[in-house]
Amino acid sequence: MADALLSASLQVLFERLASRELAKFIWAQKLSPDLLNELKRKLVVVHKVLNDAEMKQFSDPLVKMWLVQVKDAVYHAEDLLDEIATEALRCEIEASDSQASGTHQAWNWEKVSAWVKAPFANQSMESSVKKMIAKLEKIAEEKEKLGLKEGEGDKLSPRPPTTSLVDESSVVGRDGIKEEMVKWLLSDKENATGNNIDVMSIVGIGGNGKTTLAQLLYNHDTVKQHFHLKAWVCVSSQIFLIEEVTKSILKEIGSETKPDDTLNLLQLKLKERVGNKKFLLVLDDVWDMKPNDWDDLRKPLLTAAEGSKIVVTSRSETAAKIMRAVRTHHLGILSPPESWSLFTKLAFPNGDSRAYPGLEPIGRKIVDKCQGLPLAVKALGSLLYYKAEKREWEDILNSETWHSQTDHEILPSLILSYQHLSPPVKRCFAYCSIFPKDYEFHKEKLILLWMAEGFLHSGQSNRRMEEMKGGSREECGT
Known part of the structure; x- marks a missing residue:
């Protein structure tokens, strides 16, 4: 789950690196914009192999350690931008207050410059960014040794509390x-x-x-x-x-x-x-x-x-x-006929597998891999209902995740189901993992938290976050 939050953090980081506020800050500090462009390029290199890394971490502890390094670098970058944004906002408010009182005062970027050096032990912002770039460059080099490839892995398209209701x-x-x-x-x-x-x-x-x-x-x-x-x-x-x-x-x-x-x-x-x-x-x-x-x-x-x-x-x-x-x-496992019966109800429209002769034999092999576990059959049946291409079913059947070993007894079928969530849904879902087990979620509060993290995006520049709140169930699939 934490790795989906990492992917979400990178998406937000890219947007903030391209923001007008940051551009203003760079201009006022008389820094070269190439510096942050280079930081962005390094982050993109790492981001391109995240899909592969997220899948392989379950079977390769070295990949899991690599992801920890990536998280550390990304979170440090977030901290830097947070501090800059906070001080820039404070200066903007001071300027607005001055204008409201009848006096004109430009943003005091000298104050920003003096302030931004403090959190980094008297290092300039420029040296801090350069240090971060060097760290990311080293991380990017390690991806080659780990065999991580761009665009590889399954494409990204604490058990909740139970209730007495049943379908x-x-x-x-x-x-x-x-x-x-x-x-x-x-x-x-x-x-x-x-x-x-x-x-x-x-x-x-x-x-x-x-x-x-x-x-x-x-x-x-x-x-x-x-x-x-x-x-x-x-x-x-x-x-x-x-x-x-x-x-x-x-x-x-x-x-x-x-x-x-x-x-x-x-x-x-x-x-x-x-x-x-x-x-x-x-x-x-x-x-x-x-x-x-x-x-x-x-x-x-x-x-x-x-x-x-x-x-x-x-x-x-x-x-x-x-x-x-x-x-x-x-309670034992389901028999093969029972597993197939359950799968067809969920994976095929109207539960009729005969209408899809090209998918049925692949589906039977996938069901065999579920080893009679109803939860595994349900998870993959529900996932495949929305995938009509033979290639997509074969990707599930041949995924390396089936061979993964985890310390948390997570079923490979559930990992596959999670990996195939769309990016917006995945990051919203993963965010919920920071709460304790059996935490009772309140929809409105959860949506506000998603908004605060920058997970909700309308794709329309003229739409405010508050206006998206009503449609956020569809945006993040809740």
């Missing part, structure tokens, strides 16, 4: 296991643990449909009628935070909480709210849980009516054992 039309398979789980949820027999609430776990690797299965159960018509209260909580954080989870449960069942509520108050509210009511709780994407955490979370739930249930999804069977799940379902 059942895009779900295939799992019918047998779903019926078995529904039957268990509707059972009001005495619970196996001797308490009024039992736990069932769905365990499996990332991307194999655990959350989707839990969503199907949660939204099953008979299940909805069977329980008095239901709550869907996406845990997701690798550190289980008992207070946050308890607050989320209370909000889901319509109970108010206050910022200064202690855990004791929260648990008393939860105990009272679920008392003698048949309660269904889904804890989605539990990563790690200590026995003490589970004991504390469970205490207020023990007052729920007989037949209450908890469904937990996790990649870790250890978490299921700590929660004393009476049933654990190890």
Whole structure:
């Protein structure tokens, strides 16, 4: 994600290097415009190989280190231009204030000159830019050793929080296991643990449909009628935070909480709210849980009516054992026919692959590479729906990303899907990665942040940023 921000930063940097304000500054400082033109040329050389570098970084640690050097150089260039722009704006405001008071005063570029030297340990701006050019030149030379090529790689054209909503039309398979789980949820027999609430776990690797299965159960018509209260909580954080989870449960069942509520108050509210009511709780994407955490979370739930249930999804069977799940379902991968069925629904108009005989055999090979993971099939099926050329499908099939190894267990199919976002959408999407996992985004605030970063561009000089705000969903694909 950070590399998309780098690409976005370079685009913004190019625009600022060509701005009238900077040209004024260069003229006032009596510097040669060739200096910044040379800086721009060096940045362009680096920018041209970013596509290739972004793809190869997943399999080549040296390329990843090279990208870190590029980021450092680009961010230093941004800092320099930010400082110049800030001081230039201050001088402009001072000049405007002087004119408003009836006195005329030209911009005091001498002040700018004196100021701009300060942040660089008494080095002149000219020497600072020359130093930056030398650094970029060295970086550009290293790209040859790393085998990075211009225009190569896939062309650029923290999991978000889950919700209980599901598109059942895009779900295939799992019918047998779903019926078995529904039957268990509707059972009001005495619970196996001797308490009024039992736990069932769905365990499996990332991307194999655990959350989707839990969503199907949660939204099953008979299940909805069977329980008095239901709550869907996406845990997701690798550190289980008992207070946050308890607050989320209370909000889901319509109970108010206050910022200064202690855990004791929260648990008393939860105990009272679920008392003698048949309660269904889904804890989605539990990563790690200590026995003490589970004991504390469970205490207020023990007052729920007989037949209450908890469904937990996790990649870790250890978490299921700590929660004393009476049933654990190890969710396997989709069969080849199921994978192909899901792919055709998403990749072909009307789900009809027969209408595209040139694409069908390529699509089947791509599906085989997804190894039965529903999330991988969905990601690439949705991506290929907008690509009608055989060459585009072959590029996906033959991409080096399939062979990449990452430290973060990112599915190669998801990397491919991300790499093929359009540049504006990619930079907006990547910007969201700076927020903590499960951060709740507010559309208007996020758009303002995109605007502040300079990510939104109308392509029309007579259109103000504020006027673009209403259309920014289309500009950045939100």
